Amino acid sequence: MRPFPWLMATALGVPVVLLQVQPASAYVALMAGQQARPLNGSFNKVPVLHSNQPEEVEGAGILINTAPGYAYASETGQPLRNAEYTFNGEFGVHMHHKYFPPNRGQISASARRPKLTLGLILINPGARPVHIRFENGAVRNSFEAPYLQQYKMGVRPLGPRPWNTGPGDATAIQVLRGRLDSKLSQEITIPARSRIVLFQTQLPALGIANALLKGRSDGPFQMAVVAAKNPQSDWDVLAVLDRGRLAPGRVYLNRIADINRRRVFSRVGGVAIGDGYGASLDHDLTQQGPLHVPLTSTHRHNFGTREVQVNPLVSRMVDSSLDNVGTYGVRFDVDLNLKGSGPYELVLSHPSSTGSSKPFTAFRGSFQVRSEDGLQEMHAGLRSGQSVALTTLNLRPGVPNPVRVSLVYPADATPGHLLSVVPASQLTMVQNQERQLEIARSTAATTAPALIPIPPAVPDPTGVDADPAERMPPLVLQTPLPGLPPLRSNPPPPPPPAILSPRSAAGASSSPLNPSLVDRYQQALEAQQQMMRSLMDR
Structure with a gap:
């Protein structure tokens, strides 16, 4: 990993600590100081009916x-x-x-x-x-x-x-x-x-x-x-x-203009082209360093690669999103031809929440990983800002090591993920920061804030609500149906009146800040990151 710039934090009453300032393109702590590579993959041409709106x-x-x-x-x-x-x-x-x-x-x-x-x-x-x-x-x-x-x-x-x-x-x-x-x-x-x-x-x-x-x-x-x-x-x-x-x-019927201007993402109700995405990439971990590639990337979360893995809609309802941003149900097959020696971690990450938004469940789905060691299948659940190791890859020196990572993108996920191959020490450092921050959060919630150094903020990986398990009757398949009269569609009505204009956004009201140590630290960190971004944009 390349050395990072450091900054002294003194704002908002935070004790003097050394803060690691991440580049503007480093949405994920695991990638701090490093760059992601585009996959340059493509979708197939299979049309898919999406009923999600x-x-x-x-x-x-x-x-x-x-x-x-x-x-x-x-x-x-x-x-x-x-x-x-x-x-x-x-x-x-x-x-x-x-x-x-x-x-x-x-x-x-x-x-x-x-x-x-x-x-x-x-x-x-x-x-x-x-x-x-x-x-x-x-x-x-x-x-x-x-x-x-x-x-x-x-x-x-x-x-x-x-x-x-x-x-x-x-x-x-x-x-x-x-x-x-x-x-x-x-x-x-x-x-x-x-x-x-x-x-x-x-x-x-x-x-x-x-x-x-x-x-x-x-x-x-x-x-x-x-x-x-x-x-x-x-x-x-x-x-x-x-x-x-x-x-x-x-x-979303009263927000059609916002949908068309891409100010809001509703849900997908239409036909998308592509039920599979394939990509292949060669990477020498010894010469090029750790590998980071976008998986289910969007305009907002492409990790500095400008690669957007979103398939288009050829037909949609008027209140549907403009394209299939969720890529739900799309199968991703990513072939990584790796060179290196010894163990590396295959890691899935999601960007950190920004501003005052709370961590949320960002992925709950399953993977297949094929390598020369065989096939592994695993379920992964992670929250925004978190990085989890899917498996350890044992790479043989001097020869290519083919690895195929496959998933069918589940509906219980928020797109914009990062797939990485990194040394175990790099992942351990980030996970140690997560544990330390969790201890700090627990301490701040139960006792008066103590003036102790706190590592960079990583969201708290906790669970969410659950549905009770019940039984349902078997599905019904009607095969022998008599022929019906010729199908009728509703006659085209006169041009519909204009959809309601979008509501004017109410002015956002600011609520008093919680004076806990963790929140004050978060505010200081965000202020300094904003300052660094403005300096880098000059």
């Missing part, structure tokens, strides 16, 4: 429909054009929704909770049957894959049935392993001018349902996702689609 559904209705036509917003009554797209050949599906009914504050997590039913509908508008074969996929909800506290954070090996880390990770693991759930049919046929409900799954109040699916068709078809209230048959699910009303919960 609204993420928090408040009732029954259409969530997304790729058939031509319109549906009407529950909030405004306005007609909104469908995310029109016809699939033909390879395709993917990603669904991720929560059920937050209007009376959510009165619902007890320990009591029997109300439920919605999510259904995926396949539509054949053509004059001949369409045959579809599924390669891999899974559907999970909070009953089947609850968040168990002991599995949330840290790194641990995966077992054969690791369904205790939430629905998003549970479906991603099945796709990562290339498996298709036994509850899903391997092949189906959509009769001409007909529709079938491929699957249904229950969405519990205050809970989550997630689905990932990859398949191939021999003809054109469209898809729709709906939420139904207590359907007794697949016909009840289809009736939701025919009513032509969108499910309530579309909270």
